[in-house]
Amino acid sequence: MEAYLLAIAIFVAIFTLLTLGLNLQYGLTGLTNFGLVGFFGIGAYASAILTTHGYPVVAGFAAGAALAVIAAWPIGLVALRLRDDYFAIATLGLSEVVRVAIISEKELTAGVQGIPGIPRLFAVLESRTWQPLLLLAVLVAANLGVVLVMRRIARSPFGRVIGAIRDNEEAVRALGKDPARFKTQVLMVGAGLSAVAGSFYAHYVGYVTPDQITPLVTFQIWMAMILGGTGRISGAVLGTLLLMLLIEGARFLPDLLPFVSSTAMAELRVFVVGLALVLFTVYRPQGLMGEVARR
Amino acid sequence: MRFDRRQTLRLMAAGTLAAGLPRGASAQAEEFRVGALCPVTGAGATFGAGMQKTIIATAARINAAGGAAGRTFRVFADDDQTQPQAGVLAAKKLLEVNRVQAILGTWSSGVSLAVIPLTNEAGAILMNTSGAPALSVPPANAKHLSYRFQATNDRFGRAFAQIAAREGFKRPATMAFNNASGIGNTEGFAKAWKAQGGSLTKAVVYEPNQPSYRSELQSVLDTKPDVIVMGSYVADTAIILREWYQTGATTKFILPDWAVNASTIASLGEDVLSNCITVESVANEGSPAFADFDALYRKEMGAPGRGNNYAAMAYDMMVLLALAVEAAGPGADVAAINARIIPLSGPDGEVVSSFAQGRDALKAGRTINYDGASSVLDLDQYGDVTPDFGAYKFNGKSFERKYIVKI
Numbered sequence: 001m002e003a004y005l006l007a008i009a010i011f012v013a014i015f016t017l018l019t020l021g022l023n024l025q026y027g028l029t030g031l032t033n034f035g036l037v038g039f040f041g042i043g044a045y046a047s048a049i050l051t052t053h054g055y056p057v058v059a060g061f062a063a064g065a066a067l068a069v070i071a072a073w074p075i076g077l078v079a080l081r082l083r084d085d086y087f088a089i090a091t092l093g094l095s096e097v098v099r100v101a102i103i104s105e106k107e108l109t110a111g112v113q114g115i116p117g118i119p120r121l122f123a124v125l126e127s128r129t130w131q132p133l134l135l136l137a138v139l140v141a142a143n144l145g146v147v148l149v150m151r152r153i154a155r156s157p158f159g160r161v162i163g164a165i166r167d168n169e170e171a172v173r174a175l176g177k178d179p180a181r182f183k184t185q186v187l188m189v190g191a192g193l194s195a196v197a198g199s200f201y202a203h204y205v206g207y208v209t210p211d212q213i214t215p216l217v218t219f220q221i222w223m224a225m226i227l228g229g230t231g232r233i234s235g236a237v238l239g240t241l242l243l244m245l246l247i248e249g250a251r252f253l254p255d256l257l258p259f260v261s262s263t264a265m266a267e268l269r270v271f272v273v274g275l276a277l278v279l280f281t282v283y284r285p286q287g288l289m290g291e292v293a294r295r
Numbered sequence: 296m297r298f299d300r301r302q303t304l305r306l307m308a309a310g311t312l313a314a315g316l317p318r319g320a321s322a323q324a325e326e327f328r329v330g331a332l333c334p335v336t337g338a339g340a341t342f343g344a345g346m347q348k349t350i351i352a353t354a355a356r357i358n359a360a361g362g363a364a365g366r367t368f369r370v371f372a373d374d375d376q377t378q379p380q381a382g383v384l385a386a387k388k389l390l391e392v393n394r395v396q397a398i399l400g401t402w403s404s405g406v407s408l409a410v411i412p413l414t415n416e417a418g419a420i421l422m423n424t425s426g427a428p429a430l431s432v433p434p435a436n437a438k439h440l441s442y443r444f445q446a447t448n449d450r451f452g453r454a455f456a457q458i459a460a461r462e463g464f465k466r467p468a469t470m471a472f473n474n475a476s477g478i479g480n481t482e483g484f485a486k487a488w489k490a491q492g493g494s495l496t497k498a499v500v501y502e503p504n505q506p507s508y509r510s511e512l513q514s515v516l517d518t519k520p521d522v523i524v525m526g527s528y529v530a531d532t533a534i535i536l537r538e539w540y541q542t543g544a545t546t547k548f549i550l551p552d553w554a555v556n557a558s559t560i561a562s563l564g565e566d567v568l569s570n571c572i573t574v575e576s577v578a579n580e581g582s583p584a585f586a587d588f589d590a591l592y593r594k595e596m597g598a599p600g601r602g603n604n605y606a607a608m609a610y611d612m613m614v615l616l617a618l619a620v621e622a623a624g625p626g627a628d629v630a631a632i633n634a635r636i637i638p639l640s641g642p643d644g645e646v647v648s649s650f651a652q653g654r655d656a657l658k659a660g661r662t663i664n665y666d667g668a669s670s671v672l673d674l675d676q677y678g679d680v681t682p683d684f685g686a687y688k689f690n691g692k693s694f695e696r697k698y699i700v701k702i
Binding site: 001002003004007008011103111112113114116117201205206207209211212247248251265266267269270 | 335336343344372373374376378379380381383384385387388390391392403404405408409412427429434435473474475478
């Protein structure tokens with residue numbers, strides 16, 4: 001049981017990093033990034049490729065984050081011209097470009113076959129309890145660090161500007177600020193964070209394929225953020241936890257409801273998660289942690 | 296009705312506690328615990344539910360027949376959602392919470408490759424229906440605990456090469472759908488064909504979901520092949536064959552059987568299809584095991600068993616595992632049971648086609664060879680099945696088996 005709970009906790013921590021990145025982009029700045037998984041994929045593949053070729057783990061993390069930041073920069077330029085829906089479509093497109101590029105670059109990425117055998121983090125610890133515990137501790141520390149930095153950002157002059165961009169971009173421009181510059185910076189930071197999450201993911205699952213970087217991941221992160229409360233940093237953490245508990249908790253339903261066949265239950269689970277989301281938007285539209293609707 | 300934050304949090308906390316309550320996973324000594332981890336949702340959903348129900352029903356039937364070596368089988372079912380990450384969590388739950396000793400029925404290569412480190416670590420058996428070559432060899436299968444009931448794409452390719460040689464083709468080209476399975480087929484063919492001393496005129500990989508494949512097709516036809524070997528699926532195959540017919544070329548096609556279905560036959564007609572040879576790993580149709588499986592599948596799913604070859608594999612997994620438990624004797628551990636699996640699958644020994652028959656023969660001290668519903672199994676040293684392949688040609692109504700090749 002412990003190992004299973006640890007596995008859930010590790011996935012929650014990895015996805016919380018993604019949700020925090022998205023929260024910075026959408027919740028705080030109002031950037032509708034539907035291409036989150038693209039940056040996640042860049043991180044995952046950078047780590048997978050470098051570590052399976054014998055480079056140290058740190059190199060994978062660094063290269064992934066650097067590449068994602070570089071990839072986010074032109075998107076920032078696009079963001080100068082596109083807003084809201086158009087920007088969302090452009091980012092969705094970017095994530096698909098990343099996926100197709102990975103499929104096509106067979107020499108480097110093994111294409112659709114994927115890369116197996118990515119080394120685990122802290123594999124020197126042979127123990128099946130201590131290795132995941134240490135990984136979880138590192139992930140929690142990373143999340144805490146990110147949360148602290150986000151809080152600082154949100155309360156800094158920079159944070160007030162991006163908040164103003166979210167609320168009224170024209171007004172910000174009228175005040176003599178350049179929204180594009182701020183948006184680009186936010187995008188690049190969020191992209192780097194997503195890539196770090198991707199690296200952790202690759203090392204934990206041990207196997208990456210292009211199938212893992214589909215837009216579905218992006219939308220799960222969006223769900224987590226909406227459940228938690230858009231714009232709230234604590235919401236990002238709790239939302240991810242709640243989403244994973246909904247998805248994983250449903251695994252235990254067959255034990256509780258023996259009269260439903262377990263095969264039907266698997267199908268029901270998707271329904272349960274969807275229903276929870278609908279109920280949330282009806283009864284708690286501001287999310288778990290959102291106290292006031294700010295928009 | 297609106298909840299404020301405190302109420303919401305309180306509700307969530309209560310829900311979490313309720314969900315996390317430990318519930319009875321009390322292990323009985325006389326029980327062998329099996330996880331049925333199938334793709335009930337996601338890309339594999341067409342097959343997953345049938346596979347899972349087959350495993351559950353087969354285990355129930357084995358239990359009704361008295362179990363194996365004094366043990367009964369208890370199946371814990373879960374859904375891998377055809378996603379590696381969901382598969383990892385489901386496998387952890389099965390291994391840690393339900394303490395299963397074997398996981399049966401992972402379908403996609405991505406899921407199997409993500410689950411196999413966990414089963415290895417736990418010393419549990421994994422039986423899958425995935426095509427990826429990486430599954431057979433270390434590091435994935437370093438402990439020889441994993442078995443594959445589906446012919447690898449590579450073996451399909453080798454069967455294609457034999458059939459092409461037998462049909463007297465000299466200048467083959469290949470066209471593959473850009474995924475692991477499509478490319479696996481054509482690359483397997485290319486490797487085997489070159490080993491026979493042949494060469495390809497052209498090898499094209501195409502992106503899926505196009506309305507037309509004319510430019511890819513034309514680039515292949517320009518090299519004047521006498522046969523095009525395909526690694527394709529239903530939708531793209533129908534378009535490619537139609538466009539090929541419009542060009543008036545006289546090439547032939549060798550296709551995997553899953554690329555052609557009833558609607559392809561209805562929409563394309565004899566002029567096109569008489570130029571095609573389809574290749575199928577011969578499910579043991581006509582064998583008693585297949586008849587057993589078919590009856591069980593019809594009862595569970597209300598559909599004929601030949602529509603879901605993966606369910607036939609799932610059936611064989613459960614039967615072979617139960618026979619291994621029987622052969623290893625009462626109280627045997629997983630390692631001892633695992634050691635029995637490959638010998639029981641054949642090819643040596645008295646042929647048996649059901650659990651009851653096999654158990655009785657084992658009790659009488661005879662060596663047995665279980666010939667399954669999905670194939671004759673005959674697992675090799677890597678735990679891969681070695682099925683026979685059939686070459687099928689169009690007879691005006693349907694594809695009819697002409698001959699069988701062994702690889």
